[in-house]
Amino acid sequence: MHLYLHIPFCRQACHYCDFHFSTNTNAKSEMVKAIAKEIVLRREYLPAQKLETIYFGGGTPSMLDKQELDHLLQTIHDNFEIAENAEITLEANPDDLDSDKLYQLAESGINRLSIGIQSFHQPHLTFLNRIHSATEAENCVRIAQEAGITNISIDLIYAIPSEDHTVLELDIAKALQLNVSHISAYCLTIEPQTAFGSWLKKKKIQPIDEEFAARQFEILTSSLAKNGFEQYEISNFAKNDRYSRHNSSYWQQRPYLGVGPSAHSYNGNSREYNIANNSKYIAALDLNQIPATYEELTTADRTNEYLLTGLRTKWGVNTDELERLSNGKFWIQNERILNDMFQNGLIHTKEKVIVLTQAGKLFADRIASDLFIDED
Ligand code: SF4
Structure with missing residues (x-):
């Protein structure tokens, strides 16, 4: 935690x-x-x-x-x-x-x-x-x-x-x-x-x-x-x-609590965003209120966030986890794109883990967004 x-x-x-x-x-x-x-x-x-x-x-x-x-x-x-x-x-x-x-x-x-x-x-x-x-x-x-x-x-x-x-x-x-x-x-x-x-x-x-x-x-x-x-x-x-x-x-998508103005929190299912305004933050806490907006994460949010952050790390992303998070949509949508990325030397795979190559690291955010799954 x-x-x-x-x-x-x-x-x-x-x-x-x-x-x-x-x-x-x-x-x-x-x-x-x-x-x-x-x-x-x-x-x-x-x-x-x-x-x-x-x-x-x-x-x-x-x-x-x-x-x-x-x-x-x-x-x-x-x-x-x-x-x-x-x-x-x-x-x-x-x-x-x-x-x-x-x-x-x-x-x-x-x-x-x-x-x-x-x-x-x-x-x-x-x-x-x-x-x-x-x-x-x-x-x-x-x-x-x-x-x-x-x-x-x-x-x-x-x-x-x-x-x-x-x-x-x-x-x-x-x-x-x-x-x-x-x-x-x-x-x-x-x-x-x-x-x-x-x-x-x-x-x-x-x-x-x-x-x-x-x-x-x-x-x-x-x-x-x-x-x-x-x-x-x-x-x-x-x-x-x-x-x-x-x-x-x-x-690695672990839950965390963020406190203070503009801080975010994540509990695995939703995110909360504290207000980014010092005086409004203090005034709300004065009334024992937490000035945060709440966002329930969709299947696409969870899958795409995992891609966006995981692909930037040496640990990469696990394809079983992507299948689980996307309710089986990840491969259907991305098999051909992944093949092209592999052929172009942007990613490599090992034991169900996709990792960026050194060349791929220059385009990390674009590679992740090319693999994003669509909302239902
Ligand atoms: S303005 Fe403040 S928070 Fe931003 S980079 Fe400078 S020291 Fe850091």
Whole structure:
């Protein structure tokens, strides 16, 4: 069983980000109280099992002070049983991570950090409107390791417009020097509701060059593979099996509870989506109401979500499971398409499992959508 907490505050809006957050932190302590209340109200959402992972995401959860973080963790302890070896991750930005903060996080029980580094190159950080500096990006990992947090993931962004691939190669080299066990690397995408989205519309920036992005993806995957990282999901690389247990649970369709504004929950049959508005979220919780919309999943939803997430992972998708989820429609609809994909070197199959080839990983979402089954 898995718990996600969305902390919807950031110090500054990154130009590419379309997550739910606010830079106005006046309501931070009220928000913490509201999230704690939601934990109590939703303690029965999942079958009574131990929490195997807890994930503080956002937003910027490293903006929580010790008292706020401890209050949320204590509320979780009071309402759920937490597995002894639970993975407890906190997303953090480098500018928040000084030595005192890192010792506090370790003391509170955070045993995994996901640090939003994105790049070690100052002009790229400035272009993305990241608040931290290249020096802070380098230093925070070392300080975290000194504080005893050794399970560290860093985020990188590739396909940032550049003349060549030198900056990406330097970013990868710096990431490798830091001796982290996990790297998440995302292609820069331009979403409409962001600063970049509006600049693109006004032609102040160019769209991302797909060929450039594909070449950067190849450089990234081959450099990380050479250095012992396993690409266990398209954008995620781990050493020594230090996978993100929390994110793997999403990709493997396990039930989870998400609390906080904009958080989603999934119990195997339906999804719930919390309102993405801080003041409305707090007001609803004040009245002991959960401001969520409910969606019952259809046969097609369940099959297609399994395809979309499963195909991105090294575990692939199981054909028996696809037949079960689709009520026998999967093969009837897809036998010829799968054959073509196999002939074109995009997928391979082994013991009823379909996995993407390295070439197929470049087109993961399109391959999944080509296999989607139709609604009845
Ligand atoms: S990328 Fe992270 S730090 Fe930047 S605005 Fe989005 S949530 Fe906040």
